[in-house]
Amino acid sequence: xxxxxxxxxxxxxxxxxxxxxxxxxxxxxxxxxxxxxxxxxxxxxxxxxxxxxxxxxxxxxxxxxxxxxxxxxxxxxxxxxxxxxxxxxxxxxxxxxxxxxxxxxxxxxxxxxxxxxxxxxxxxxxxxxxxxxxxxxxxxxxxxxxxxxxxxxxxxxxxxxxxxxxxxxxxxxxxxxxxxxxxxxxxxxxxxxxxxxxxxxxxxxxxxxxxxxxxxxxxxxxxxxxxxxxxxxxxxxxxxxxxxxxxxxxxxxxxxxxxxxxxxxxxxxxxxxxxxxxxxxxxxxxxxxxxxxxxxxxxxxxxxxxxxxxxxxxxxxxxxxxxxxxxxxxxxxxxxxxxxxxxxxxxxxxxxxxxxxxxx
Numbered sequence: 156x157x158x159x160x161x162x163x164x165x166x167x168x169x170x171x172x173x174x175x176x177x178x179x180x181x182x183x184x185x186x187x188x189x190x191x192x193x194x195x196x197x198x199x200x201x202x203x204x205x206x207x208x209x210x211x212x213x214x215x216x217x218x219x220x221x222x223x224x225x226x227x228x229x230x231x232x233x234x235x236x237x238x239x240x241x242x243x244x245x246x247x248x249x250x251x252x253x254x255x256x257x258x259x260x261x262x263x264x265x266x267x268x269x270x271x272x273x274x275x276x277x278x279x280x281x282x283x284x285x286x287x288x289x290x291x292x293x294x295x296x297x298x299x300x301x302x303x304x305x306x307x308x309x310x311x312x313x314x315x316x317x318x319x320x321x322x323x324x325x326x327x328x329x330x331x332x333x334x335x336x337x338x339x340x341x342x343x344x345x346x347x348x349x350x351x352x353x354x355x356x357x358x359x360x361x362x363x364x365x366x367x368x369x370x371x372x373x374x375x376x377x378x379x380x381x382x383x384x385x386x387x388x389x390x391x392x393x394x395x396x397x398x399x400x401x402x403x404x405x406x407x408x409x410x411x412x413x414x415x416x417x418x419x420x421x422x423x424x425x426x427x428x429x430x431x432x433x434x435x436x437x438x439x440x441x442x443x444x445x446x447x448x449x450x451x452x453x454x455x456x457x458x459x460x461x462x463x464x465x466x467x468x469x470x471x472x473x474x475x476x477x478x479x480x481x482x483x484x485x486x487x488x489x490x491x492x493x494x495x496x497x498x499x500x501x502x503x504x505x506x507x508x509x510x511x512x513x514x515x
Contacts, residue, residue, distance in 0.1 A: 201440075204258060204435060204441055205435065208233055208234070208241075208259075208260040209423070214461075214462075218460070226443070226444070238263065238344060239343035241259075245270075249432070258428065259425070260301075260424070262303070262349070262421065263348065263421050263424075264299075264422060264491045265495035266345070267296070268491060268495045269495055276296045276426050276428065283450075286467055288465055288467040290422075297426045299424055300423060301462045301464070303346045303396060303421045304395040304418050305346060305347075305350045306395045306413055307321070307391070307393075307411075308390065308411055309409070309412060311408060320389075321412055321414065323354065323414045326414075327358075327362050327371075333368070335390070336369055336390055337383075338393075339374070339393070341501075342511060349421045353419045353487040356493075360504060367509045370510075371509065377397075384407075384409065390412070396462050399461040402475050413482065418486055427445055428441070458471050
């Protein structure tokens with residue numbers, strides 16, 4: 156009996172060892188359940204990578220642990236700011252001949268066109284580019300990495316849905332909402348600027364003349380959401396992620412309105428800086444980080460940040476969000492070439508008709 160028990164113990168131990176190997180528990184490699192990657196897939200990469208991004212800081216904070224698991228020996232640092240601030244920062248740094256970043260994750264594609272034209276970017280051919288649901292640079296200079304959706308929102312505890320604008324046109328033209336509306340600043344926000352371009356093409360300059368007559372407040376999304384909660388605003392034009400985040404984290408009753416005349420989906424790009432201009436000239440690491448953000452594991456982090464992913468082989472949406480395919484069925488397109496080449500004129504047009512707060 157003793158030798159039989161000993162034999163059974165040996166067989167059991169061997170079975171457990173095989174099970175651990177097959178599950179990645181003993182030297183295997185598998186993605187973690189939270190989308191954080193293998194935990195050691197890029198342990199060979201060292202040095203530092205700095206990323207300039209317009210993503211919200213708390214979303215960045217939620218990404219840091221999964222990134223550390225995927226790149227345990229690589230120091231990944233983020234600098235967060237609005238698109239306007241980032242563009243000014245990059246312009247000032249280029250005057251010195253060197254940027255303080257290695258990767259850019261900007262709010263809208265028109266800036267990618269500009270940086271490519273100025274030979275600031277490093278091309279990298281992503282092997283799974285055919286799985287991306289949005290346009291990308293065929294030479295590999297930029298890829299969409301997240302989608303931000305501009306919508307309307309209201310507070311059903313303060314107003315009925317019938318008492319607030321249900322379309323972007325009504326938002327600007329219905330005098331019943333005068334002095335009770337808010338939107339972002341296209342001079343500092345890339346997604347708001349993109350929305351201005353889309354609305355300009357759809358409705359012309361008269362739309363912004365009407366916005367000015369509405370006395371729409373031009374301010375940050377966080378301030379606008381607070382006004383929505385207090386009832387000071389009947390409706391706001393805001394990124395969907397701002398509302399979804401409040402709903403999931405705080406159980407907020409604020410609701411998204413997908414405008415009857417279409418949302419404005421803005422694909423935001425990721426780009427690698429050319430070694431000549433990059434802070435750390437760590438191209439191999441920068442390529443791996445870009446690829447990770449475009450991979451299913453990296454896209455999980457984007458979706459958990461209340462934004463939409465860009466892969467056509469992932470059927471996931473942010474918490475309480477609509478399906479991206481449904482949003483795109485009623486979406487207002489954006490002319491990115493126009494957004495790039497007429498940026499100054501479009502911003503000046505907005506300032507001419509809509510009161511914009513002075514920068515402090």
